[in-house]
Amino acid sequence: MSEQAHISIRGVTMAYGARLIQRDLNFDVNRGDIFVIMGGSGCGKSTLLKHMLGLIQPAAGDILFNGQSFTRANPAARDAMRRSWGITYQSGGLFSAMTVGENVTLPMQLYTNYSEAEIREVVDYKLALVGLSGYQGYYPSEISGGMRKRAALARAIALDPEILFFDEPSAGLDPISSSLLDELIVQLKESIGATVVMVTHELPSIFSIASNSVYLDANSKTMIAYGNPRELRDHSDQPVVRQFLAREASAAAENAQ
């Protein structure tokens, strides 16, 4: 790796008290990657994402952003690092008491010195980017699930983030909406030059947009594959990973358990 990795996971062990979730995770997310964290249900994908976001402290190991430790950073430094991230949560995480427009406005009011008029214009633009132009006055409860996800994406890109985190972006969406969302993620990523990290097990989106990935195994409680998912599907030395990516519920998978 010639250039410095954007995010580095170094020897991270995750545990809830005495219950081990995953141990010895070591991998890099490179700048400009669309990086997918995948694995079967209950393997700790979302937990890993929460560790990367600093919502949970790792039991051991370190997480570095741009070579700078996030785990050991003080709260002020953490907040500063988080400001260059955009995050969308599994169910959107929109504030239900605020309109879509106010949801996107909030981060700008907090962290930019835009004027009121500028904020309004930029909010209009961010919502147009996700195809929600004209929905400023709607409450999250008044729009569909797919629109909520896109509104959450508009809020995530409000501050032109360097890293975009997604927790199951296409969960609960129909195939068309979910492929449109994938397309949007790729377009946004290319034009704003962000690194994308997402947790998903939607194979179509993994193959269509991911450039790199890690596979967390629930049985051995560690990562067992790292690389481009298309290559992993065909050439991984781990049968479980090949089956996961080829969507085979074969006897071999049962045996592996």
Next chain:
Amino acid sequence: MSHSDGMNSTAPAYELIEDAPHALRLALTGDWVQAQAIPDFPTLRSELLACSPEALTVDGSGLGDWDSLLMAFLLQCHSLCSAEHIPFNAEHLPGSANRLLEVATAVPPHQRPQEARAPLLERLNPVKALRALWRDLRESIAFLGDLGIGLARLVTGRANTRFSDFRHFCYQAGPNAFGIISLTSILVGMILAYLGAVQLKLLGAEIYVADLVLIGMLREMGVLMTAVVMAGRTGAAYAAQLGTMQTNEEIDAITTMGVSPVEFLVLPRVLALLVMLPLLTIYADLLGVLGGAIVAGGMGITMLQYVSQIQDAISLTHLLVGLSKSVVFAILIAVAGCRSGMQSGRGSAAVGNAATDAVVTAIVYLIVADAAMNIFYQQVGI
């Protein structure tokens, strides 16, 4: 995205150049980034419309750094052009800016359907307000009806009500409320005693403070104060619980399991309050009389005098008047709370509204019912 260090950045600006008759070129120069004075779009808008162009080309060849502010400006240009049917072109824009503009303009803006606002006079129409009140009342009655059906099924042993739920809600509404009920009722007893003491002293009849406190607590204040506290405590909790369940689609799940949510969720809550409120009222009455004794002691009335006066004044009728009120109040609080919760919208704001609604409705119902029952008892001479 590019960043400037602020030192050698140039102010953002635009220039409108007429390339050919009615074909305008919008030349952008400078750094269009945060902390720079970004040109005002309305100014450009009026300049542009004054020329009534037949085509607009945005030229980004003189552009320095840029961020979302430039994109917001370009998007407004684009929207204006499409609204005015002016062909819009972009030249020499940075590649990513072009792509972003394409993404942003891919979906036409949504037009919110205009809701016809009723004229002022119509909104002030008292008939309409009365109708809304009537509808509200009817819904309450319908809810009471559902509750009655549920209760009938419970009595005949066919209802899906779990005893463990009932026990749990009893605990929440009863023992958990002891602290706050103790405090409020002792204080109310003392307040009653002070209130009477000043007036009775004028007649030299201080000893009747005991009668005043006893009758006041038993018939009125004990039950009313307890009910108000429980409306804020338990009524709001019921609304918030059921509202959150509505948000999580738990109530839908219960309905589709073939279980009536009224039987499963509302009945145990109503019954728990129905059992606990009279008990709390008796407890509050006792502590209120005790509070009165403290004040009476301060006025020079001995404990023995106070107690003997109480013995003379006490009658089962006063206690029963208070308890009959507590039964009615319990139903009102529980129904207001559960109804607000069941009819709550989805989302955190809606649950908050449901809780507020529950408390406000319950307190209004309480006071109206209290007044009505007092008039009734007065008329029949109890």
